[in-house]
Amino acid sequence: MAQDKFIGELEQMVLLSVLQLKAEAYGTQIRLYLADKVGRDLSIGALYTTLERLEQKGLLTARLGEATAERGGRAKKYFAVTAEGQQALNRSKQAFDQLWQGLALKQAIHGALHQDLMELHP
Amino acid sequence: MAQDKFIGELEQMVLLSVLQLKAEAYGTQIRLYLADKVGRDLSIGALYTTLERLEQKGLLTARLGEATAERGGRAKKYFAVTAEGQQALNRSKQAFDQLWQGLALKQAIHGALHQDLMELHP
DNA sequence: AATATTGCTCTACAAAGTAGATTAAATTAA
């Protein structure tokens, strides 16, 4: 690895989903969450390989759910973000916040202007 | 491609650098910019392959600098972000803003608390 | 036992990220 400092774009999204889902962070929920929140439709394989790799890197931990749940089906695998995972996220966020500096506003203005123009010339 | 909706993490950074550098957006400057601003040290190859791919995807355009500049060395290749490129960036930003909702604050509080504790127990 | 349900594992491939030696084009020094 070159930098060991930045993580992939999907990896970031998965980590954030796990944080958001807290106690309910397991495969199917994560998949639904990303689809609902940001329209990111992951295949089952795409999700689980990413989870697995995050675990290997020490950015996530996993534990199997209680074997005897009041429902059919296999046990859930719950994930949690480690301190390292949190740090990796923070670094990425800081970097992007920095890189967006001064651009977000322009974008907002541009958007607003565009809307105004559309109202004038629909 | 699965989604055609999200771009890579480095791709985002490079696009943002090009926006920030405006008229001075060419290889060496982009490389310096990312190193200075966010500590991302790219090898030459890493940068140029990314630029090339972004161009192929239509997210960047390139033009060769004037052949006769007042200096030694080869002509610069200047890059600019296309409308598509801007859109791709916006989509990514929206997604991450959404995913960070509610977490950034906690993080800030945690950070502040940590600092306070350090002041109490240095 | 057979079936339904839920959720994870596995295999294989495509796209993005990485490295650095090499080449190119111009300027300056010998």
Next chain:
DNA sequence: TTAATTTAATCTACTTTGTAGAGCAATATT
């Protein structure tokens, strides 16, 4: 006027991330 020097881009080969979906496992229901 050829040999350094400088600046910057191309090329090749490889690693890591992202992607897909069929298949398997474990439990509950009939």
